[in-house]
Amino acid sequence: MDTVWLTGAEWLAVLRIGLGLWWLESWRHKDRAAWFERGTGIAWAAEVAAKHRWRAVRSGFDAVVAPRPRVMAYVVVYAELALGLGLVAGLLTPVALIGGLVLNLLYLTLMIHDWAEQGQNAMMALISVVALFGMTWQTWSLDAVVGWLG
Template sequence: MQTIWLSGAEWLAVLRIGLGLWWLESWRHKDKKAWFERGTGIAWAASVAAEHRWMSVRRGFDAVVKPPPRAMAYIVVHAELALGLGLILGILTPVALIGGLLLNLLYLVLMIHDWAEQGQNSMMALISLVAFFGMGWQTWSLDEALGLFL
């Protein structure tokens, strides 16, 4: 179906690429030295989790993230880079969309009491859902060029 300027599939690709740029910006603006050497990102998240109103979030953070804070810093930072590149290039796009959705949901749950972050995470999660169910990898992607996920 042709819409204004672009087809519906092309508009889904625009959403996918825009979401990828958003993840890439999230990766770009992080102070990697502070994250990797001083653990500032994980330390900040630990302080948020420690005050969280849901005991399950506090316990989960203490069990999964807190024990290997340096490893978790690398995982978070490199996951954002991988999501950004995967969505922009359209490679393994369904995996990147689901991975991004899960990461945004984790951020949403952790930051449930801080509404300043909720708009960004909510919109990124929504775009992930729309692009996933709209099969946003079928246009302008390496997945399309390679015949993956048809």
């Protein structure tokens, strides 16, 4: 009789948890003083957006991010923390997966001209899609314990 170390659903849960750990690492390594006090993260993104080949990226950044750089710095940094915690714990997992996918797609769009930095975002987006359609909240998650996502 063959024994299976982990089931397919458990491997998908491992993938979800790994993605959450990736988001937590992204949050952990950020210099929060630089992001919050000096605004370096948003200032860097503003430089990239200003030179972007797509007008929609430039105008979108100018309309949404530029008027509120301090707020957006907090949004980015704490979104990464929330995504990481949600995915590792499996809490509101579909929301975290969709939120992470959107954030990765925004990062990919902003940095479309620099593919050297995009492998991470592309893989995180792909994992988000696989984890979402694999319904990874059904295994090893608070969502499954509470039973609210079936």
